Amino acid sequence: AQKITQTQPGMFVQEKEAVTLDCTYDTSDPSYGLFWYKQPSSGEMIFLIYQGSYDQQNATEGRYSLNFQKARKSTNLVISASQLGDSAMYFCAMREIWSNDYKLSFGAGTTVTVRA
Amino acid sequence: EAGVTQFPSHSVIEKGQTVTLRCDPISGHDNLYWYRRVMGKEIKFLLHFVKESKQDESGMPNNRFLAERTGGTYSTLKVQPAELEDSGVYFCASSQDSSRETQYFGPGTRLLVL
Numbered sequence: 738a739q740k741i742t743q744t745q746p747g748m749f750v751q752e753k754e755a756v757t758l759d760c761t762y763d764t765s766d767p768s769y770g771l772f773w774y775k776q777p778s779s780g781e782m783i784f785l786i787y788q789g790s791y792d793q794q795n796a797t798e799g800r801y802s803l804n805f806q807k808a809r810k811s812t813n814l815v816i817s818a819s820q821l822g823d824s825a826m827y828f829c830a831m832r833e834i835w836s837n838d839y840k841l842s843f844g845a846g847t848t849v850t851v852r853a
Numbered sequence: 854e855a856g857v858t859q860f861p862s863h864s865v866i867e868k869g870q871t872v873t874l875r876c877d878p879i880s881g882h883d884n885l886y887w888y889r890r891v892m893g894k895e896i897k898f899l900l901h902f903v904k905e906s907k908q909d910e911s912g913m914p915n916n917r918f919l920a921e922r923t924g925g926t927y928s929t930l931k932v933q934p935a936e937l938e939d940s941g942v943y944f945c946a947s948s949q950d951s952s953r954e955t956q957y958f959g960p961g962t963r964l965l966v967l
Binding site: 780830839840 | 884901908944961
């Protein structure tokens with residue numbers, strides 16, 4: 738069964754505007770971690786931000802923030818004040834901590850293109 | 854501090870040949886993971902080492918794939934013999950010993966089997 742769903746294959750955003758990338762997940766574990774990674778055209782996977790299932794507040798990291806809605810099992814990434822360098826593919830991933838499962842399950846990714 | 858490094862960055866081989874991919878994790882990271890992304894599909898887990906031991910190899914597709922991590926430092930992933938469907942990007946990641954730790958990825962090896 739699909740554990741991570743990213744329904745937006747591609748998005749365009751104007752420079753300096755904000756963009757929201759959707760991610761929903763499926764798990765029965767009471768404890769899990771949610772990650773977002775960025776993959777620019779050069780190919781490397783860059784860790785952006787983490788949200789633990791028991792974290793009371795939404796995670797923020799510079800221009801990146803998460804809209805974590807546990808009951809809806811969603812963790813949307815918000816990139817504020819988009820820059821041209823934000824053009825990349827973005828992956829949502831989950832680790833099921835309760836199951837002592839270290840592996841990450843990834844979504845299909847969303848390609849973001851920032852327009853000048 | 855150096856990040857995760859992978860070698861080679863690209864490899865083009867013919868069906869039936871052997872290829873060996875190498876990953877050097879971040880220094881001090883006991884956990885090392887291999888993932889791959891086949892064209893048009895999602896990134897999938899292959900296996901997980903804790904030091905030199907295989908913790909989880911549930912994602913290894915078949916016995917043509919052999920991963921090793923002698924001495925608990927760098928790891929190799931050998932594909933022998935390579936098939937067309939093995940083409941894709943192979944990522945290595947590492948993390949410290951906590952289950953909550955972030956996995957840091959290398960740049961990947963792009964493998965093309967002709």
